[in-house]
Amino acid sequence: MCQNTERPCLHPESRKTLYALSGWTTPVQTSPECTSPLETLPRPRLDFGDRWRALGWWAALAALWALATMADRAWLALDQRLPSWDQADYLNSALDHGRALGLIHPGSGGDWLALLDLSPKIPPLASLVNGTVMAIAGDSPDQASWALAVWQALLLVVVALWGRQLLGRSFGLLCATALVLVPALVHLRVDFTLDLPLAACATLALWLLGRWQAPEPAGGGWGQLLAASLAMAAALLVKQSALLLLLGPALWAAADGLRRRRRRLQVLVGGGVILALLVPWLQHNWITTLGGTNRAVLESAAAEGDPPVLSWASLTWYLRGLPVQLGPVLPLPALAYVLVRAADAWRCRGGEPRDGGSSRLAHGWAWLLGCAFSGWLLTTLSPNKDLRYFTAVLPLLVILLARAWWEIGQWIQLRWGRPWAWVLLLTGLAGAASQAVTAASALIQIKDPAPVAAVTRRLRALVGDQPTTLLVVPGHPELNEQTVTTFGRLSGGQIEGRRLGRARREHPLVLERSSWILLATGDQGTDRPFSRELSHRVRADGRFERVEDWPWSEGRRVELWKRRPSATAVPFDDDFIRLARGMERGPEGLGPVFARIGAEHQLDAHFLYQERVRARALARLRERPDDADALWSLALVATLRNRPVEAHQWYSTLQRLQPTNPWPLAYRSVVLLASWNPVGAQAALRDAPLAMRRNPVIHALTDVSDVLSGRLDRLAGLRGSLPEAIADVKRRLEGARLQTRTKPP
Numbered sequence: 001m002c003q004n005t006e007r008p009c010l011h012p013e014s015r016k017t018l019y020a021l022s023g024w025t026t027p028v029q030t031s032p033e034c035t036s037p038l039e040t041l042p043r044p045r046l047d048f049g050d051r052w053r054a055l056g057w058w059a060a061l062a063a064l065w066a067l068a069t070m071a072d073r074a075w076l077a078l079d080q081r082l083p084s085w086d087q088a089d090y091l092n093s094a095l096d097h098g099r100a101l102g103l104i105h106p107g108s109g110g111d112w113l114a115l116l117d118l119s120p121k122i123p124p125l126a127s128l129v130n131g132t133v134m135a136i137a138g139d140s141p142d143q144a145s146w147a148l149a150v151w152q153a154l155l156l157v158v159v160a161l162w163g164r165q166l167l168g169r170s171f172g173l174l175c176a177t178a179l180v181l182v183p184a185l186v187h188l189r190v191d192f193t194l195d196l197p198l199a200a201c202a203t204l205a206l207w208l209l210g211r212w213q214a215p216e217p218a219g220g221g222w223g224q225l226l227a228a229s230l231a232m233a234a235a236l237l238v239k240q241s242a243l244l245l246l247l248g249p250a251l252w253a254a255a256d257g258l259r260r261r262r263r264r265l266q267v268l269v270g271g272g273v274i275l276a277l278l279v280p281w282l283q284h285n286w287i288t289t290l291g292g293t294n295r296a297v298l299e300s301a302a303a304e305g306d307p308p309v310l311s312w313a314s315l316t317w318y319l320r321g322l323p324v325q326l327g328p329v330l331p332l333p334a335l336a337y338v339l340v341r342a343a344d345a346w347r348c349r350g351g352e353p354r355d356g357g358s359s360r361l362a363h364g365w366a367w368l369l370g371c372a373f374s375g376w377l378l379t380t381l382s383p384n385k386d387l388r389y390f391t392a393v394l395p396l397l398v399i400l401l402a403r404a405w406w407e408i409g410q411w412i413q414l415r416w417g418r419p420w421a422w423v424l425l426l427t428g429l430a431g432a433a434s435q436a437v438t439a440a441s442a443l444i445q446i447k448d449p450a451p452v453a454a455v456t457r458r459l460r461a462l463v464g465d466q467p468t469t470l471l472v473v474p475g476h477p478e479l480n481e482q483t484v485t486t487f488g489r490l491s492g493g494q495i496e497g498r499r500l501g502r503a504r505r506e507h508p509l510v511l512e513r514s515s516w517i518l519l520a521t522g523d524q525g526t527d528r529p530f531s532r533e534l535s536h537r538v539r540a541d542g543r544f545e546r547v548e549d550w551p552w553s554e555g556r557r558v559e560l561w562k563r564r565p566s567a568t569a570v571p572f573d574d575d576f577i578r579l580a581r582g583m584e585r586g587p588e589g590l591g592p593v594f595a596r597i598g599a600e601h602q603l604d605a606h607f608l609y610q611e612r613v614r615a616r617a618l619a620r621l622r623e624r625p626d627d628a629d630a631l632w633s634l635a636l637v638a639t640l641r642n643r644p645v646e647a648h649q650w651y652s653t654l655q656r657l658q659p660t661n662p663w664p665l666a667y668r669s670v671v672l673l674a675s676w677n678p679v680g681a682q683a684a685l686r687d688a689p690l691a692m693r694r695n696p697v698i699h700a701l702t703d704v705s706d707v708l709s710g711r712l713d714r715l716a717g718l719r720g721s722l723p724e725a726i727a728d729v730k731r732r733l734e735g736a737r738l739q740t741r742t743k744p745p
Contacts, residue, residue, distance in 0.1 A: 057173065068180040072189045079444045082449045085482050087193060090127070091144055094130035097124060101132070117641075125238050126197040129147065134147065149189070152200075155200035163399055167406065171406055174405060181429070183327045184387070186436050187443065195391045201234050202392050204234075205228065206246070206396070215363065229273040230277075233273065236274070242392070245374075245393065254270075285642075301383035314380065318376060326397070330401050333407075334404040336408050337404040368400065375392065379393060405425070409424070458548055459495055462547070466494065469605040470498070470516045470518055471516065472499050473499070473538075474520040476524055480499070494606070506599055516562050519558075520556055544564065546560070572604065577617075577629050579592055588735070617629075617637075618630070621634075628657070634646075635651050635654065639667075639671065668684055673701075682709045696724045700722045
């Protein structure tokens, strides 16, 4: 008998009725227990025999996605803002990949390495999908946003299926409904970043990994393993930060699988599948990826003044941001659920459930909670803080919040009947929808944006479809080099925006070599005095003339300037050949290369000089195969293009023609090591003359190649040779700088 005399516990027949009303099939319970009606009910067995009900479920999910997408398209039609730096960068990357695949005009295409070149810092999967969608929908920012609707569909389906797996079809629809009402996710559906694709792929990976990790016979299948491995690789190929979501659950699932004899091979195969899909991109771009990650995480955190990782402000950063991201309505049932559970526990404090059902957490819920906690913890420990970085965890929290809605609905239904439960549920969802609409409406920008589209149209009328670089001096969120590139490449255009001149030492190069410059008056979104100084110098320089100007907001104007025909810029080709030849001197020659190449790549965004230099060098080699200028030029071009095989060939030829010079061997070894071929580097270095191997840099490279080839006994030698090589390089670079300063003009 129930010991709670104030309120009888749920009778078995009532329990069966509740299941029937929910559309579940459940075994008959033979005796009541003294537990709260809010206890975790046995997991329902889904009835897939009724095809019409299944089709109705999918139709309801599709209708939910269609309504959300219609709202998003209406928002985009009203909002007049231009894509900012990050958004424009992702748009440009998608367009690059669509063109490389031959899907978007002009469809230049290219080989496999050329495709990998397009994603030097961020993995390519999202850009490949977005570029494919842009080939169908169009390449303007609003048209490209249809790609976000595709990612939203994936996320909606995954959350609904995860919810259906936990508590049934009705609960899955509740999870999906709550998902489309989360303010942070509503904003991501119209903000062209990688956060929505990351959330969709990471949630899919965690759901599939949980299905495989479940105890037999529900989990442990080879098909489940393959699906989870592919989804995890896909998430990591969207953005590296997927690791923050996947690392904890993946390590737990792998450790649990290794303890089970039947799953040990599966763990190894799954890891192999993930690596096989990641390695091609990572091997090709690992240097730029490390550099980009360092700037995006460590340097950005320092520049933005983010709190120290282990400080209280850092540990509570995302918890304090949850009310903004989730809104005030969706979390309310969670608080009510906690209060009701506490009250029921107090009433039934003398009762002992015979099966202990409510005291044990089902596997599916334990996995969901573990994934959410791990994602929060690792994201919190990342040095760079921004609320949108936490959005990939929000779908997991939405399912947990939906569980609170579900339980409160059951509690109301048992006491006051099903109509009241529906009334309160719909009232709560209407309140959440109203709050989401209000938050989204507040972000709409009605005012006219910067005239970027007008500028690029005018420039394209002058240059046609010729590859053109436009230097953009302003640094405003809606007037910057990335936004100029986005509009300059619409409908097959080849106008690339770049930025140069934020340092005074770059000003002479801008004035000597640039052809098209975009200036602005008034506040340009940057407080760098050197940029304003460059604007004044361009206006006062007789080599430039203003083409046209356009009104901007707050009385500002945007100006397009071009170089006069009588002041033709000198090409970079001869300087490049001279810089390349200087590399035979080692670090003394590398310094000028690094100092100049970055600026030249801003002035020539299409790298047209490389094609000219390469053609010129190959022509000279046909006449004279040992031409040093041509060989060094080809080697440097191949290195800059990230073509290690080709660069290795040219450095090998130079090593053969200059047997006493250690630097061709050094560059050849670095190229081999960078392309993950330490055995080849080891063989090349071991064949070098003994006198050359005494060079500190060659000695250190030999130790590095030995260690990476598996000779761990060389670690002790590497600890001594590497610092010595670094010191030698620093001495040579400092000597070259002193020589440059003291050289008479």
